[in-house]
Amino acid sequence: MAGENDDVVEEIAADPIQQYDPNVTFKDLGVVEVLCEACESLKWKHPSRIQREAIPPAIEGKDIIGLAETGSGKTAAFALPILQSLLENPQRYFALILTPTRELAYQIAEQFEALGASIGVKTAVIVGGMDMMSQALTLAKKPHIIIATPGRLVDHLKNTKGFSLRAIKFLVMDEADRILNMDFEVEVDEILKVIPRERRTYLFSATMTKKVQKLERASLKNPVKIEVSTKYKTVDQLQQSYIFIPVKFKDVYLVHILNELAGNSIMIFCATCNTTLRTALMLRALGLSAIPLNGQMSQNKRLAALTKFKAKSRSVLISTDVASRGLDIPHVDVVINFDVPTHSKDYIHRVGRTARAGRSGKAITFVTQYDVELYQRIEHLIGKKLPLYEIQNDEVMCLEERVGEAKRTAAGVITPLLPTNITTFCS
Template identity: 40%
Template structure:
């Protein structure tokens, strides 16, 4: 749909200046339809896919209605994960860059609570967080809800799917009755509609039709790659199939910086885009990318918004996105204007389960491949060198070095010896040092197949079900006792989501989960077991305390 300019939506000049500085010319459909009624104080239900610009749809009217002279929470944004909470908080600061004294604070499990307590004591206009930690601050009294006039439930369906229903209901019940509530969700299921029916005030529904998932024309594959091997595998892919333009997507700014620095050190023409890059620098980087001064761009999803270049041949998911819509949005950058496109994803551990979700969502298989070996890369580079030499000879565009060749022949070298030595020198000059990685010795799907067998075997032996979050090295695992079981209505997915989201332990740290009637056993990487136990002491499941401790045998 054709949307009006931001200047016609009723936003103040400071926000229009920030939007202009970020390079957004016109609002997306969800923004154009949501901002005016939100400014009027209406409750909203925004049904829109990820990547459609919904963060700005609620952030801009939220910032417009803040009383910046009052340093107390006036707006609350609830998110399903710490990653999204951080991203939303960053977007709030970007969109509020021209708003003096604006303070927005992220709060979530797995981060030091004393730092969050200090930030809240210093005064914040906006609080962004996960339901469990926000409720914890509310109960502690560190978050005073009296001045909150707007509440946003970002990705309400995901929060409900992750088992946050009780926390969300408790939070909404404790907030002022005269608040404005904005519900944003990709889907409208029964749980979401029940929540809206209970806490919404005649909300206006805004539905943006989902774009077609046009990924069938893109060649999609994945490699099982550990975090420490990603730079080496990325380098091999860039060497083995040099594309005219490639985009490497990362989930965090830190990952973008680390990948970019590593590629620069290896001699690749690469630059970066993320939320800390200024608008002036962003324009400079994009111009270099379009002009092919650089041929690899490393970016986050947020920074890549508005990037419209048809000549991108390769998209690499250095980090697999959390949401299938983000995956579709990323790989849709290639294969445009009738061109062929290729999308590669690095996966490991719990990523394999997310990849299966992506395949179901897109209804397209993602081919599993083995990491290119050093020999394959060197062979392909040698083939390219041969083709370049053959092309130069065919064109006849080269100077004659007959005198130098005659001198070498007089010393007893054959023409074959001379050409072989020159090609060897060229290969040495254009080649690079390879790093030996564990993936060189594994077949594609080897770990995944073993994991699938491990999941099947317990069901064949008896009624106890065993679950896993993905292929992990069980030799480093230690069992933990969790005082939640089948009688509490607990689900394995909820346990896993709660442990990761509230503790901040690295992905892949949780192994098998055995669910019993009164309790559960959780296998956890021994290096983070104590961190996980400590982080969960103040956490509640459905508003009920529980025990997580080292498994000391029968209880």
């Protein structure tokens, strides 16, 4: 990345104790009345830690680096200052928000639309997997806020006549570590070359990697750095445990635990798209309301799956890591790592779906004879040994026959679905 600035970072250490301070309001942070009312209508009474620390310097016009965990309220931390500035200086093509995934882009757009409803904010979501022509027509209407994945945005910069980012006032890179891990460096570099140097830039990331530091030097000027969590920390309200089981009995143990935890909202993380689908089919054959979420599903099916889970018409969401970061699923009681993540950091992001905003939550990790080394890396990363999940093995094995039948049913359905018709089931 061609460096714009190598300036010293001004640091703010956010208080480590509480997420919400009942004595602080959005008005206290300098947020204007119309946006305070929007926060109130969304039932946001008090700003979160990242919002308390990021909003005042952002309103003052400073660049921001925010190191914040999933579920910390960081979207509003950048959306409110942008909308406030838009109120003062109305302009089309006002802000560009870059995100790593399509789902996150849609969720950021939802927040901008909710916060900016009373001031007539127009947004455009520009992501892969959707029709280029209809996106070009949306861009031709000159929205205020563009939320995009880097690859598709570069496609439009090259191919959509009349589309330019030369007048952009704000650039936000959300989940910057993940954008760079997904090999979007070249695209980000291209975008930085075509937007004004005189702009405000907000960079948010769960972790400060070397790539993120390089991006920071290339794109920010005298930024205020805000860190609201330790680098690899799981919250105290999270009860973490593991089960050591032979690989051939994973499904039986899963069904037993789901029966045991019935009535909770549960996210199950699997290593592959195929496993999410196979597991969802098996659970449905057993009468459990499960729905898969993975990268082989169409965009509409993914959004529909999330909506059903949020609305609680499905209590079990079975997902690949595509959904482990950034998605706004506020009420998850339990996370089950059906497959141990290959990258230890992904464990932090997965279990970050539960025990949010001060609530308690459970995370259970299935460890087979093939996962021991990966699991030990996770314990090393989080700096603690996790307890064994207490379970009656003889009770579990009573389910073996029923689960075996359900697996055969699932196998009969899944063969014609893969790979071309995977989305026909996912509803």
